[in-house]
Amino acid sequence: MFVILGYLVTFGSVFGVFIAHGGNIKVVLEALPFEMITIGGAAAGAFVVNNQPKVLKATMAMLPQVLKGNKYTKARYMELLAMLYEILQKARKEGLMAIEADVESPQDSEIFKKFPTVGTDHHVLEFTTDYLRMMVSGNLNAHEIEALMDSEIDTHHQEAHAPVAALTRLAGALPAFGIVAAVLGVVNTMGSVGQPPAVLGGMIASALVGTFLGILLAYGLVEPLAGLLEQKAEDAGKEFACIKSTLLASMQGYNPSTAIEFGRKVLFSGDRPSFSELESHVKGKK
Secondary structure, three states: OHHHHHHHHHHHHHHHHHHHOOOOHHHHHHHHHHHHHHHHHHHHHHHHHHOOHHHHHHHHHHHHHHHOOOOOOHHHHHHHHHHHHHHHHHHHHHOHHHHHHHHHOHHHOHHHHOOOOOOOOHHHHHHHHHHHHHHHHOOOOHHHHHHHHHHHHHHHHHHHHHHHHHHHHHHHHHHHHHHHHHHHHHHHHHOOOOOOHHHHHHHHHHHHHHHHHHHHHHHHHHHHHHHHHHHHHHHHHHHHHHHHHHHHHHHOOOOHHHHHHHHHHOOOOOOOOOHHHHHHHHHHHO
16 A cells, blocks of 8 residues: 555656646657666566576566565564464473474464464474474574574575565666656657757657656666565564574573563564563463
């Protein structure tokens, strides 16, 4: 909703003021198809050359997310921390081996089934159960697991930011492709110097539309898109950091109530539940 509204304000302001100031929108509309094909085609081709197939695929997969709301809400984090509390509480009361079945078959676990949002998220389950499995095996200490978690989170961060970097590079290239389109328009105009001034003026105006479109598409369309995806990637990484802090606190001997407090503290302030909110939610899940 906000993305569409933002684009409407951006493009509405640019073209609205142009028309209100007496600009001839017909000139822009007549040049638009040709300039868009030149700029868009060149940008698309360069985008494909500049990125590996996995980055192209990831970018296409991430783009629909811009129209969706942020799923990393306070309610989701409370559910995540309540799930971690319950699994850690079971391990504390019955021993680590008691959660082995939950870890090995999370889809059949009664604990994970109680949390329909995070308990069915493939990435959350895989990250959580992988390190719970290491805790059950007892072969690694907290420092070794922390280093492994950091490596995995760093890998996730790089993968999530690859589409962001690709779109940022595209935004940087669009003004240059706009200049290319404009130069071709000027070349076309110079080849028609015998035409009347009114005709030459129209041709020059059409050529300048290329420069205008390149800049507008770069800073009004693509770069804001990259910025939004970057913020969403940061939110996704924060969830893993929350799980990491909670599990490490448990490994260091803290009880489940204190361990989830470690996890709560790493969350962004706008999404972080208060101590009393989390405590009430956890008690309600018992």
